[in-house]
Amino acid sequence: MSGNDEYDYLFKIVLIGDSGVGKSNLLSRFTRNEFNLESKSTIGVEFATRSIQVDAKTIKAQIWDTAGQERYRAITSAYYRGAVGALLVYDIAKHPTYENVTRWLKELRDHADSNIVIMLVGNKSDLRHLRAVPTDEAKQFATENGLFFIETSALDSSNVEQSFQLILTEIYRIVSNKAIESSQDNVLPGAGAQIIVPSADDHTKSAGGCC
Amino acid sequence: MSSNSRQAHSTSGFWRRSPAYVPSKIDIIYSGVGAQVGKPDSGRPSSSTLAQAAAAAVESTDAALPLAPPPVAGSEDETSQQQEELGTANGIDTALNPGVIAADPHEQKFHALLSASNVDIEQLQKQSWKGIPSKHRSTAWCLLMGYFPLNAGRRELTIQRKRKEYDDWVRQTFSRGEEALDRTLWHQICIDVPRTTPGSALFQNERIQRSLERVLYCWAVRHPASGYVQGINDLLTPFYYVFIEPHLLGTGDQETAAVDVGLVSGLADKDIGAVEADSFWCLTKLLDGIQDNYTHAQPGIQRQIIKMKELVARIDGPLAAHMDSEGVEYIQFAFRWINCLLMREVRLSSTIRMWDTYLAEADGFSTFHIYVCAAFLLKWSKTIQQLDFQQTLLFLQKPPTESWTGKDIELLLSEAYMYKCLYHNSPKHYQ
Numbered sequence: 001m002s003g004n005d006e007y008d009y010l011f012k013i014v015l016i017g018d019s020g021v022g023k024s025n026l027l028s029r030f031t032r033n034e035f036n037l038e039s040k041s042t043i044g045v046e047f048a049t050r051s052i053q054v055d056a057k058t059i060k061a062q063i064w065d066t067a068g069q070e071r072y073r074a075i076t077s078a079y080y081r082g083a084v085g086a087l088l089v090y091d092i093a094k095h096p097t098y099e100n101v102t103r104w105l106k107e108l109r110d111h112a113d114s115n116i117v118i119m120l121v122g123n124k125s126d127l128r129h130l131r132a133v134p135t136d137e138a139k140q141f142a143t144e145n146g147l148f149f150i151e152t153s154a155l156d157s158s159n160v161e162q163s164f165q166l167i168l169t170e171i172y173r174i175v176s177n178k179a180i181e182s183s184q185d186n187v188l189p190g191a192g193a194q195i196i197v198p199s200a201d202d203h204t205k206s207a208g209g210c211c
Numbered sequence: 212m213s214s215n216s217r218q219a220h221s222t223s224g225f226w227r228r229s230p231a232y233v234p235s236k237i238d239i240i241y242s243g244v245g246a247q248v249g250k251p252d253s254g255r256p257s258s259s260t261l262a263q264a265a266a267a268a269v270e271s272t273d274a275a276l277p278l279a280p281p282p283v284a285g286s287e288d289e290t291s292q293q294q295e296e297l298g299t300a301n302g303i304d305t306a307l308n309p310g311v312i313a314a315d316p317h318e319q320k321f322h323a324l325l326s327a328s329n330v331d332i333e334q335l336q337k338q339s340w341k342g343i344p345s346k347h348r349s350t351a352w353c354l355l356m357g358y359f360p361l362n363a364g365r366r367e368l369t370i371q372r373k374r375k376e377y378d379d380w381v382r383q384t385f386s387r388g389e390e391a392l393d394r395t396l397w398h399q400i401c402i403d404v405p406r407t408t409p410g411s412a413l414f415q416n417e418r419i420q421r422s423l424e425r426v427l428y429c430w431a432v433r434h435p436a437s438g439y440v441q442g443i444n445d446l447l448t449p450f451y452y453v454f455i456e457p458h459l460l461g462t463g464d465q466e467t468a469a470v471d472v473g474l475v476s477g478l479a480d481k482d483i484g485a486v487e488a489d490s491f492w493c494l495t496k497l498l499d500g501i502q503d504n505y506t507h508a509q510p511g512i513q514r515q516i517i518k519m520k521e522l523v524a525r526i527d528g529p530l531a532a533h534m535d536s537e538g539v540e541y542i543q544f545a546f547r548w549i550n551c552l553l554m555r556e557v558r559l560s561s562t563i564r565m566w567d568t569y570l571a572e573a574d575g576f577s578t579f580h581i582y583v584c585a586a587f588l589l590k591w592s593k594t595i596q597q598l599d600f601q602q603t604l605l606f607l608q609k610p611p612t613e614s615w616t617g618k619d620i621e622l623l624l625s626e627a628y629m630y631k632c633l634y635h636n637s638p639k640h641y642q
Binding site: 019020038039040041042043044045046047048049062067069071072074075096 | 398399402403405406407409410437438440441442444445505507508509542543546547550551555601604605608
């Protein structure tokens, strides 16, 4: 917990999605390389950070993990404000958690900045024999809705690093392009910094499933 | 970091001596007048207040040994602390020296109180404040919760009636299979029960988990204003543990025997049913008092967070200023402290000890809990003042309580009691 680490950019990211899809474990895998099969449910929000390097710049991700249960929406949606990225997580083995993605997108539309970068994350890709959501279907949904898409497994680590790298890099790209446009050296998003998100078609890309 | 703050704290020598749960009987003893109390420079109680408190304590008949912890305060020592949270640890008294127990006047008082034909509830509250001996806890909790009648003559019949009432509900509710249940609610309960106290062998037992599911579901469908909210599963476990514990004591005398989870499979349905019903009714009573913690937008928690913030600002100005300047919001860390009554921050055995006192306090789970939360935060004041926003949140999400013993919990309760005495009903005091 050593102090004032230097960074070039600070990006606030939220982790959302139904209860039990593995949001907290995605976060602990990314920030501490830990996975806990018996982790307790998240109450309200939990917080973690990690810094990564992109183009020789240090990007610090400030990640807010939210409780999945509906009752907590009133509390958790307050944390969407100022977030420049959202990982919207579902469980590839539980179809209802995928069906609810639409509702989560509405939550983001209602409470988050309109230009937030969203990545759809199909977690628990290790549960191959229990797969209930086909990769192609989710990929197509992501394309149609202008979302990034990736499948991950917090349990076996696959694509976890990539998912965060991808969304952070994308946000960085948008922010640094914006900075060039406005001839500013340092743009720290969060405090109302404008991020231009290109149209859905040319902005969507798939990082592929692992199955 | 943790060692610093603990060290800083250990210099704060004061013990709540007497079991006076009645606020007028202030009986806090400071090991030195004007003692640091591990607390901030500003807002420290004035020496005249301390003198008054000390004087009040001396008047109290129980304050004969002013500067030592009360007999029960040290009951959970290092041995029990090292035991697994549950499944082996036998509540608070596990590590008490049996020789001491035999002559333990505190235990004898409980025996006398609970055998009375009409339980003196004020005396029971007063004694319970200091902690309840584990062999009396189950009965004492049911009486303190208002679940068991104080009149011994009416007790057995009432208990039988309540257990049957719950049993009938369960039959009725689950008679048409899982398909007839509220799907969303049932799903939420089913994914939360396996991650309830996951480190405990008892709560990982299949039979116990099915039992917890029934309690939570029955409670939720009867309380549609809130329904089941994550964290309520945590609140069920202290009751369940305390009520099942007497059924699971292995060999050894009643005070030293450890809970043997292997005995669960041998329990009669009737016994599990009784534990389940008693847990249901006590959970119901508990939640009746804090229901707006769990209704839409959780206004009870929001209100208590504001109170806690105001309280901390009055007690510890520098800490409040530091947190303000770092942009740390109370809702970011204290939400869970209130939603789960600090159960995520301390071990279950510690929670059980805390609840002895909460049950003895008026509005223990709402009003008094805020003072406990404030005292909990203030414990780390010096540490937090060295931390920035992110470090503070990471620290407060996982405060270093792993090594806490019963003494730490009782000190926390004492500090909370002191703050309540000083600040409750005196909103301008020390402002």
